[in-house]
Amino acid sequence: MATVTLRDIRKSYGAFEAIKGIDLDVADRELVVFVGPSGCGKSTLLRMIAGLEEITDGELAIDGKRVNETGPADRGLAMVFQSYALYPHMTVRQNMGFALRMAGVPRAERDRKVEEAARILQLGTYLDRRPKELSGGQRQRVAIGRAIVRNPKVFLFDEPLSNLDAALRGQMRVELTRLHEELNATMIYVTHDQVEAMTLADKIVVLQAGRVEQVGSPLELYHHPANVFVAGFIGSPRMNLLPGTAAVANGTGVEVDLDAGGPRVTVPSQAAGAASGRAVTLGIRPEALRPDANGPLYGEVKLAERLGGLTLLHVGLAGGQNVIVQIEGSAPTRAHEPIRLAVDGAACHVFDAEGQALPALRRNPLAA
Amino acid sequence: MKQTAAQRALIAALAWGVALLLFFPILWMVLTSFKSEVAAIATPPQLLFEPTLESYAEVQSRAEYLRFALNSVVVSLGGTLLALAFAVPAAYSMAFHPTERTRGTLLWMLSTKMLPPVGVLVPIYLLFRTVGALDTRTGLVVIYALMNLPILVWMLFTFFKEVPKEILEAGRMDGARTGGEFWHLLLPLTLPGIASTGLLSLILCWNEAFWSLNLTSSEAAPLTAFIASFSSPQGLFFAKLSAASTMAVAPILVFGWLSQRQLVRGLTFGAVK
Ligand SMILES: Nc1ncnc2c1ncn2[C@@H]1O[C@H](COP(=O)(O)OP(=O)(O)OP(=O)(O)O)[C@@H](O)[C@H]1O
Ligand SMILES: [Mg+2]
Numbered sequence: 264m265a266t267v268t269l270r271d272i273r274k275s276y277g278a279f280e281a282i283k284g285i286d287l288d289v290a291d292r293e294l295v296v297f298v299g300p301s302g303c304g305k306s307t308l309l310r311m312i313a314g315l316e317e318i319t320d321g322e323l324a325i326d327g328k329r330v331n332e333t334g335p336a337d338r339g340l341a342m343v344f345q346s347y348a349l350y351p352h353m354t355v356r357q358n359m360g361f362a363l364r365m366a367g368v369p370r371a372e373r374d375r376k377v378e379e380a381a382r383i384l385q386l387g388t389y390l391d392r393r394p395k396e397l398s399g400g401q402r403q404r405v406a407i408g409r410a411i412v413r414n415p416k417v418f419l420f421d422e423p424l425s426n427l428d429a430a431l432r433g434q435m436r437v438e439l440t441r442l443h444e445e446l447n448a449t450m451i452y453v454t455h456d457q458v459e460a461m462t463l464a465d466k467i468v469v470l471q472a473g474r475v476e477q478v479g480s481p482l483e484l485y486h487h488p489a490n491v492f493v494a495g496f497i498g499s500p501r502m503n504l505l506p507g508t509a510a511v512a513n514g515t516g517v518e519v520d521l522d523a524g525g526p527r528v529t530v531p532s533q534a535a536g537a538a539s540g541r542a543v544t545l546g547i548r549p550e551a552l553r554p555d556a557n558g559p560l561y562g563e564v565k566l567a568e569r570l571g572g573l574t575l576l577h578v579g580l581a582g583g584q585n586v587i588v589q590i591e592g593s594a595p596t597r598a599h600e601p602i603r604l605a606v607d608g609a610a611c612h613v614f615d616a617e618g619q620a621l622p623a624l625r626r627n628p629l630a631a
Numbered sequence: 632m633k634q635t636a637a638q639r640a641l642i643a644a645l646a647w648g649v650a651l652l653l654f655f656p657i658l659w660m661v662l663t664s665f666k667s668e669v670a671a672i673a674t675p676p677q678l679l680f681e682p683t684l685e686s687y688a689e690v691q692s693r694a695e696y697l698r699f700a701l702n703s704v705v706v707s708l709g710g711t712l713l714a715l716a717f718a719v720p721a722a723y724s725m726a727f728h729p730t731e732r733t734r735g736t737l738l739w740m741l742s743t744k745m746l747p748p749v750g751v752l753v754p755i756y757l758l759f760r761t762v763g764a765l766d767t768r769t770g771l772v773v774i775y776a777l778m779n780l781p782i783l784v785w786m787l788f789t790f791f792k793e794v795p796k797e798i799l800e801a802g803r804m805d806g807a808r809t810g811g812e813f814w815h816l817l818l819p820l821t822l823p824g825i826a827s828t829g830l831l832s833l834i835l836c837w838n839e840a841f842w843s844l845n846l847t848s849s850e851a852a853p854l855t856a857f858i859a860s861f862s863s864p865q866g867l868f869f870a871k872l873s874a875a876s877t878m879a880v881a882p883i884l885v886f887g888w889l890s891q892r893q894l895v896r897g898l899t900f901g902a903v904k
Contacts, residue, residue, distance in 0.1 A: 341804060362806050
């Protein structure tokens with residue numbers, strides 16, 4: 264049982280406010296991911312939860328008990344650092360057993376727990392090596408093992424995979440998911456990689472400039488982004504954002520005239536807030552565009568990225584904007600060819616002049 | 632850049648030249664200590680001579696070398712330990728919990744070393760006289776510790792700075808408090824640095840002459856005072872002076888030679904990561 268509650272948490276460095284009032288509830292056994300661009304305050308927030316950074320204002324509670332004034336040693340949390348931060352003068356066994364040693368756990372029990380963790384992480388054969396005799400992935404596993412052994416209330420991860428190569432990162436992502444299931448623990452995970460966020464999280468917290476932009480499940484954020492920032496940040500390739508004007512807004516949705524020309528796109532969004540004639544932004548996911556000989560949008564293919572299973576077309580529209588089109592399979596389309604595109608209005612998003620999304624008429628059933 | 636054989640020979644010759652230049656006074660001192668008084672002042676200086684131990688015998692009969700040596704050992708060790716006891720916590724807090732003023736404080740500490748010691752001789756002498764610390768080992772220990780403190784703090788600060796902050800933070804997350812963090816993490820990681828800092832302090836204390844000559848007379852006088860006692864009273868006797876000096880520097884030279892590996896390792900240390 265471990266919950267974490269943040270109430271109007273703030274952090275200032277002198278006159279600079281890095282965290283500008285954050286409210287968040289992390290439920291028991293939940294895997295929450297903080298995601299956002301570099302410098303948005305993810306690490307700062309995590310380190311405040313860890314106790315490594317003082318909380319300027321607000322209240323932090325673990326299991327309902329205020330811990331603002333509790334030191335990191337007494338919060339009962341474990342942290343995995345981006346740089347691993349293994350103790351270089353200790354063997355893997357000593358590294359993983361250090362917390363238990365500090366807690367005065369007898370040697371026999373300590374060894375048993377270390378070996379148990381080593382088994383889960385497949386580190387058994389490395390127990391007597393020192394960190395510098397391990398590969399990056401192995402070091403990462405030791406760092407995770409050091410956290411597991413303690414059986415902490417909450418696991419904190421600060422970009423634990425960013426020093427690994429792409430293949431290893433994918434593998435570790437799977438292992439972390441498995442670990443979360445096996446340990447049944449509350450975890451808070453920081454990353455700037457939205458793929459990691461989407462694949463790992465029960466709940467994603469999108470941060471920007473010290474504020475929460477949106478909190479929700481991965482699919483909720485994908486299908487119902489609350490604003491332009493989240494829409495652009497979640498999903499790869501990025502959502503295409505095209506300027507337009509609201510033409511008709513009624514009970515069946517909002518019709519948008521694109522500044523780039525072409526016919527109206529009807530989006531099933533709630534009309535409130537989009538009086539006709541108001542400037543809006545139309546958000547189109549790359550997979551909501553498809554080549555269609557009779558399609559209303561036309562332009563020229565500038566670049567075709569062939570990923571095998573997917574093809575990404577970078578298209579320069581006649582109106583001057585660029586969009587990315589995602590096609591399943593290996594499309595024959597080549598660069599510098601003219602192309603016409605059809606838009607799946609039902610999968611589009613409308614954002615008002617302030618960048619806030621107009622709520623969808625129907626929620627995606629998977630986006631709880 | 633690849634060096635030619637000629638370049639390498641030149642560099643080797645230069646290195647040997649500098650080494651000999653630095654070593655020559657010591658060599659000459661040792662040679663002179665084995666000469667008779669007459670041979671010691673002969674012109675031109677003699678390189679070949681009949682070695683004799685008469686100066687050593689004379690020195691030994693006139694002063695108790697061991698008493699001075701014991702004072703040197705006690706005062707150097709004491710001064711070093713006392714200084715480390717203050718310098719380690721000071722450097723720890725400066726390295727890991729810095730404020731905007733930490734850099735300034737460090738520079739200010741170091742700047743006190745620019746003050747000529749004579750400038751504070753009279754106040755310190757009077758202080759020592761008032762508290763009865765003149766000619767005591769305790770007095771010298773305190774003054775040596777204070778004398779070296781800025782350098783030790785500075786050195787330890789740079790060694791501690793090399794330790795990645797995350798390692799100590801990981802320790803804190805693992806439940807280590809300040810004591811455990813220091814004992815289990817910082818100390819083992821920076822031991823070479825701390826050791827070479829201590830060695831340097833020992834050497835500086837051992838060779839210190841200004842304070843020991845001015846603040847001690849007989850009871851607490853260390854080896855530097857022992858040498859000085861052979862330089863003045865009955866005119867200059869170079870062979871005896873050399874013998875006394877050789878006896879005074881021999882222990883620290885041997886010590887330095889034995890620990891040179893440690894010293895070099897510490898001074899070029901930085902391989903924590
Ligand atoms: N000690 C500090 N003093 C002043 N400003 C700081 C300090 N630490 C962090 N900041 C600022 O706080 C903001 C948030 O930093 P933080 O390290 O939390 O970013 P982040 O989201 O983790 O970024 P990244 O993805 O690059 O790790 C940044 O603008 C940073 O410049
Ligand atoms: Mg960060």
